[in-house]
Structures are given as C-alpha cells and as structure tokens.
Amino acid sequence: MIIDGSDNGDRLRRLPVRPRPRAGESTDSYVRRLARANHLKPSYLRGYLVGPPDYGRGKRPRGDRLAAVTGRQQDALERALTDLVRQKRTQPEKPRRRFTRSADKPALFAAIRRDAQAEKLPVSQLAKRHHVSHATVRQALNSPTPPPRKQRAPILAPAKERVGPTIDTILDEYAALHTNQLPTVREVWEKLLDEHDATVSYGTVHRYMSSRRPTPDTLTRHLEHTSGSYLAIRQQTFHTNLFKHYRTLLTTVRREPARHGLDGTYATATAFVLGLDAGTSWNMLTGFQEWLVVRLDRGHDLTWPVLIRHLTPGGWVHPLTPEADTKSVITLYQSLGEFFDDREQPDGLPTVFKNYQRWLSTQAWYQFETAETDQIN
Known part of the structure; x- marks a missing residue:
C-alpha cells in the first residue's frame, strides 16, 4: 500500500504494479492505468499524488510523488508525460482590449x-x-445614439461538449436516489474519473454544473422565496432543466427496455415511470393526470395509467392484448413527451391547472356540486 503520512516524495512507498508510461501520454491517462493495475480508484491515487493539503481538487499531480510511487526518475516521467510540468509561455501576452460599458x-x-x-x-x-x-x-x-451591443453566442468548450452529457447522466442518477438534493462538484468530478475514465479538470466540472443546475443553497432560497405558492414550489423543486434529462432517459428506456430491466410491456413501463416520479417526491408528473383529463375530455376520477389506456388508439381494452399493450406503451411515451413540452413553458404548470379548472367549469356534475355546496354554506 502507498499510504504514508509524509509529504516527502522519497519516503513514499512504491506501488506493487508499475506500468511503463507511454511517450506523449497525458498524466491523467497514466494515473488511471496505474490505479487500475493496482486496484485503486483513479480519483484516490490522483489525490494522493497531489498531496496535502487539498489532495487533488483541481490540482496537478506532483512529479516527485509520482516518481516515488513508480520507482522511476522524475525527469524521465516529465519527458514522457506531456502535461506533468506546466509549460511556460513562449510568447508575450497580448495587451488586453479596453471595453466601454x-x-x-x-x-x-x-x-x-x-x-x-x-x-x-x-x-x-x-x-x-x-x-x-x-x-x-x-x-x-x-449618429449620437450608440448602436446596441451585439449578442454573442455562448462559447461551449470542447471539454464541456465531451463530458456534458455524462455529467447530466450522473446528476439524473443522483437525483433519482437523493430526493431534492444535488451532488457536490467533487463527487461528480471523482465519478467522472473513476467510472467514466474522463480527462477533465475540476474547474470545467464546476463551471458546467454552475451553468446547468442550481446549488442546494440556491434551491433552498428559491423554495423559501416561493413558499406562498404551491405551484411555484413544485416548479422550483423540480427544476425545469431536468425535463430534458428525464426525456433523454425515457427515450433510452423506450428504445432499449431490456438494458433497464424491463420487458417492454405497459405494466413495467408504467412501474418505471412511477419510480422516476417517486424519486422526485412526485414532482415530475405533477399535473399529468389533469393534463390527460383535459385531452381525453373525461376521467377526472381515474389515475393516469388508466387514462393512458383510454387514450390509446382503439380505446380501452381489458385484458390487454399484445397489440393493445404495444399501442399503450407508445401512447405513454408520446403523452409524456407532449406533457413535458407544455410544462417546460414559462407558465407551463399553472396553465395546465387553469385548463383543467376551465374544463371542470364546463361539466354539469361539477356545476351541480358547486351549487349544492353554496346552498349549504
């Protein structure tokens, strides 16, 4: 084992298995191979090679510590690993441009x-x-009037394009297991290193998560700010950006149900969607039943799995035939996609409930019940 309380590279213990670095290889790639060969997590070994006090969060592994655990000369490692030593600028910095507000x-x-x-x-x-x-x-x-400043498209770095979808997947999995909580940047960064063999800096992960998702503190402040509105709380609890990620997940499940432990039937598809909804404290499908009732024009006392079967081409079939089962699965995913489209709008959820209330007001039985309640009061 390599554990040693000293910060002196000469006293660090060598790893049992020490593969040779490849010429032109990146430090992260070599550390991953070194960790796998010795049955260690890449994030753990990388942090250990950085050393105290922060052990790896956004820092570069130290050449002396890497030389000590591999038993190789530090200058040889620096020649083989292209980014082990920070390169100095060979050209003078250009003068910064001045911008007028x-x-x-x-x-x-x-x-x-x-x-x-x-x-x-x-x-x-x-x-x-x-x-x-x-x-x-x-x-x-x-002209004495300055022209409006040109709106520039946001610049998305190649690293963000490469690891962005993976980070989104990690966030989705975490959200399903930890209701209303978000992972820390370090947890996501370590997961990228350990499970996805990604070469990405800590700063890139931090910037991507800051631009994509609210932090737990921000989420809490939003909830406190909107505590007087039930619909606002539901919207803030289940952030609108999550719809895109859940839609991607549902598309994958629809195309390859067996990879997610499903047999492709309507029963297992419904169970999977209910599980996703439960993982969000029942926020993902808020308004779905009301949205389906308006579309079907009946069934206010039915659950959404039953409403989907009524909306399926051919109508209600019981027991489900193989053909009706397949049609029900298709209708379920199509309805979810259209519902997410409506909920992603700025006033999506309030509009869903307004349409449902408007539908209720057109029902004779609802007007009769309302009139009886008014007479009693």
Whole structure:
C-alpha cells in the first residue's frame, strides 16, 4: 500500500504494479492505468499524488510523488508525460482590449462629436485621444445614439461538449436516489474519473454544473422565496432543466427496455415511470393526470395509467392484448413527451391547472356540486 503520512516524495512507498508510461501520454491517462493495475480508484491515487493539503481538487499531480510511487526518475516521467510540468509561455501576452460599458457610451459619443466639431480632428486622432477604435469614432460621428451591443453566442468548450452529457447522466442518477438534493462538484468530478475514465479538470466540472443546475443553497432560497405558492414550489423543486434529462432517459428506456430491466410491456413501463416520479417526491408528473383529463375530455376520477389506456388508439381494452399493450406503451411515451413540452413553458404548470379548472367549469356534475355546496354554506 502507498499510504504514508509524509509529504516527502522519497519516503513514499512504491506501488506493487508499475506500468511503463507511454511517450506523449497525458498524466491523467497514466494515473488511471496505474490505479487500475493496482486496484485503486483513479480519483484516490490522483489525490494522493497531489498531496496535502487539498489532495487533488483541481490540482496537478506532483512529479516527485509520482516518481516515488513508480520507482522511476522524475525527469524521465516529465519527458514522457506531456502535461506533468506546466509549460511556460513562449510568447508575450497580448495587451488586453479596453471595453466601454453600454451605460458610458452616450457620454463617449457626445465627447467624440464635440471634439470633432470644435477642433476639426481627424478620425485617427479622435480614436487615439478617446482610446477607441476607428470604427467607434465613425459610429459616433454618424449618429449620437450608440448602436446596441451585439449578442454573442455562448462559447461551449470542447471539454464541456465531451463530458456534458455524462455529467447530466450522473446528476439524473443522483437525483433519482437523493430526493431534492444535488451532488457536490467533487463527487461528480471523482465519478467522472473513476467510472467514466474522463480527462477533465475540476474547474470545467464546476463551471458546467454552475451553468446547468442550481446549488442546494440556491434551491433552498428559491423554495423559501416561493413558499406562498404551491405551484411555484413544485416548479422550483423540480427544476425545469431536468425535463430534458428525464426525456433523454425515457427515450433510452423506450428504445432499449431490456438494458433497464424491463420487458417492454405497459405494466413495467408504467412501474418505471412511477419510480422516476417517486424519486422526485412526485414532482415530475405533477399535473399529468389533469393534463390527460383535459385531452381525453373525461376521467377526472381515474389515475393516469388508466387514462393512458383510454387514450390509446382503439380505446380501452381489458385484458390487454399484445397489440393493445404495444399501442399503450407508445401512447405513454408520446403523452409524456407532449406533457413535458407544455410544462417546460414559462407558465407551463399553472396553465395546465387553469385548463383543467376551465374544463371542470364546463361539466354539469361539477356545476351541480358547486351549487349544492353554496346552498349549504
């Protein structure tokens, strides 16, 4: 074992199995091979090679510690592993561009126009005096009103494109097991290293999760802020971005049910969807029964699995024939997709319940019950 309380690389114990590094190999790739050969988690070995005090969170493994546990010369490892040593910049940094805030542009344009009229300065001198480009000077001379700033498309780094879907899958699995909780960045990062052999920095995972999901603290604040509205709480508890990930999961289950332990029948498909709903504290399908009732125009006292069978082409069939069973499964996934489309809208869930309330008001039995209640009161 390699455990040693010292931070001195010379006193670290060597690993039993020490594969040779490949020329041009990345440090993460070599650490993964080293960990697998010795039956260790890559995240554990990587953290150990970083050393105290933080043991690996976003840091680079140290060459002296890697040399100690592999029994190889540090300079040989640095020649073989391309990123073991941080490369120094060979070119000087370019001067940073200066940006003018949109709120300051009207005053800037007015100053440029004033100098141009008072001193008759050319464009080049005006640009030099106000530290702007020639194009900005020409814009100011043509119009006193600054044009709106161009909206740039968000830049998605290759690493995010590569590991983004995997991170989404990890978050989905965690959400199914831990209701209303989110994993930490470190948990996701370690899972990527240990189970998906991903070469990704801690910072990339942190930025991706920050842009995709709310943190537990943020989720709690949203819940407290919206505590007076039942529908708002349900919307905030089950974040709208999750619909995309659950839709992807349901699409995979529909195409390959056997890989998820299902036999492709309506009974097992219904059980799987109910399990997903339970994993979200029954938030995923909030409003689904009401949405189906409006679409079917009846069945307010039926559960959604029964309503789906009534919506299936050919109507209610009992007991289910193989053909009706297949049609029911198709109808279930189609209905879920259309329901998610409606719920993803800004006012999706309130609209579902408004439509249901409007449908109720058109039912004679509902008007009769309401009138009797008013007479009693």
